[in-house]
Amino acid sequence: MDWTERYRPQRIADLVGNGTAVRQMVEWARNWRPGDRPLILYGKPGTGKTSAAYALAREMDWEVVELNASDSRTRAAIERVAGQSAVTGSLFGTGRRLVLIDEADNLHGTADRGGAKAIVDLIRTARQPVVLIANDLYEVAGEIRTRTEPVQFKALAARSIVPRLRLICREEGVACDDETLRVVAESANGDMRSAVTMLQAAAIGRTALDLDSVRTSQKDERATIFELVGAVLRDRPDEELMSLAWEVDDKPDAIVQWLEGSLGQLPPASRCEAYPALAAADRAIARTFRRQNYTLWRYATALAVLGTARAAHGSGVHSRLTPPPRWGRMAQARRRKAARTSLMRKLGAWMGVSRAELREYYLEAVRSLVADDPEPIARTLELDADELALLTGDRERSAEIAGRLAKERREAEKAEKPKRRSAQSKEPAAPPRPAGEARDQSTLF
Structure with a gap:
């Protein structure tokens, strides 16, 4: 079983980091009344947004109706799955439903036609709590942003990730020292899911982990691209550069853009030398797409990486590397x-x-x-x-x-x-739940 699911936090107390965000969620849930704004949880992947939403629902005894990117999110689909759930209570009328809309920043294109408008309508008419989740707040439609309360989840500190990794190792019977766990945590760049995945990959077939075993399992895309760009600017040996280039998850066009963005680290004369190499790589990429001949990608990568390294003359990295402008x-x-x-x-x-x-x-x-x-x-x-x-x-x-x-x-x-609370207090209480009924019975139909 995937360790990220096996060790997913079940309670609020199990969540790691982002204490301010979690407290904001708990306060919202305890005081929630119909008409209150939904929350929109945003931040990098792996920071605990979805886990926090489910843990909150579990502690509040709320049923969860989730709509995510794997679903068809046309207007009709949203109204069919989430719309009725948002305006009616649970099956027996004794609790609330949490309507959870994941990847709210991916509502674009024909597949999601009308989806954003449907979510706005859902927010306006909801009589149940609604939580949206997004990686990038500003990729969410403006009419949704203005009707929600933002809650930011920040990247987790490595020191916060280490105790959870230590717990997992203890539960799985894997011996691992704190220095090794620290390396895994730092390699994850604030992403708990990535850290747990790397730990599981390193532990396959082993009962003990050391630095060498976890380093071979590290496959963090951003960390690798930073390593590649840094090696290019330091003019490392060609074999080392190409080996790093093959390990990077980014496609050649992204590598070219990262290298182009790093040229500000070089003197003007070196930049002039680097641009022809990047232009040649760009032409190879264009031919790749035009001819659908992806064997040309290897040449594009070599032209960009080795050409920029030649132009850099070992200048090195003088400031923080940032994504392409x-x-x-x-x-x-x-x-x-x-x-x-x-x-x-x-x-x-x-x-x-x-x-x-x-x-x-x-x-x-x-x-x-x-x-x-x-x-x-x-x-x-x-x-x-x-x-x-x-x-x-x-x-x-x-x-x-x-x-x-x-x-x-x-x-x-x-x-x-x-x-609203005064008006609701005058409403008749909901009938009690019939004895013996399962709490987790489906509430969609």
Whole structure:
């Protein structure tokens, strides 16, 4: 059995790290009433988001209805699976259901057509607690972000991971010293799932682990690409460089981008030497895709790695290696596109026109009308900072207005809570659960 599942935390007390996030979740759950905002848990993979949601549901005695990326997440699918669960109680009316929507930042493309809109509608009508999970908060649709309370899960410190690895070794009967466990924990880069997976891989067929055995099991993608780029800039032997290149999980086009992003470490003359090699590698990659001949990839990798190493002349690494700048620009472009799509949808629905008509005939007029005082339209349409900035062209002013309106909405919701609780206290109590019924009986049908 996979150790990550065998040793998944079952209770809140079993969770590792992110104490602030967990306390925020517990407080939300204990005080939850219909109409409260859902939570959106976000952070790197392996930081405990999904485990925390299930542990919380278990301690609150809530049933869980989960929708994740493995499901078809069209509007119809979301309404069929999660929609009814969000507005009705458990099968016997004695508890709540936690509607869990995993990978909420992957709602795009034709497979998820209408999914984001369906989730917004679900949030508006939910009479049960809802939790969304995402790796990147800003990849989540803006209309979802503005209706949820964000809870950040940060990368776990190695010192927090080691005790859990020690416990697993004890349970599995594997001898391992703390220094070896520390190496595994540090190699995981804050990812508990990765650390446990590496430990299990190293322990196959062994009753004791040492540094050599765990090092051969390490296969962390980001750690390896950093090692490769560092070796290239230090001009290590060709055999060592190519050996590292074959171990990297990244494809050649990603390796080229990492190397291009590292050229700022080199003197100007060395950069001039490196660019022809990267350009040649890029052409080989283009031919690979054009001809569907993937044997060319090995040449692209060799051109990029060895060519950049020759140009570097052993200059070395002088500052922290960071992901390729173009990745950040691409993320910003996706964020702007998502904001533009959301803005056009909100404006079109409000004005009763299609997006094409809005873009061709009305958009510039709307911009002129709201230029002096954009706050009313921001309040009416619940625009976030990115959406409002597209109308005003002033990002700083838009952020200030959107932040103030979001704060007003949160305060209004808090003021409504006592009224809702008072109304609910007057409702008749739910009938008791029939004796002998299984607690974990399916509640979907």
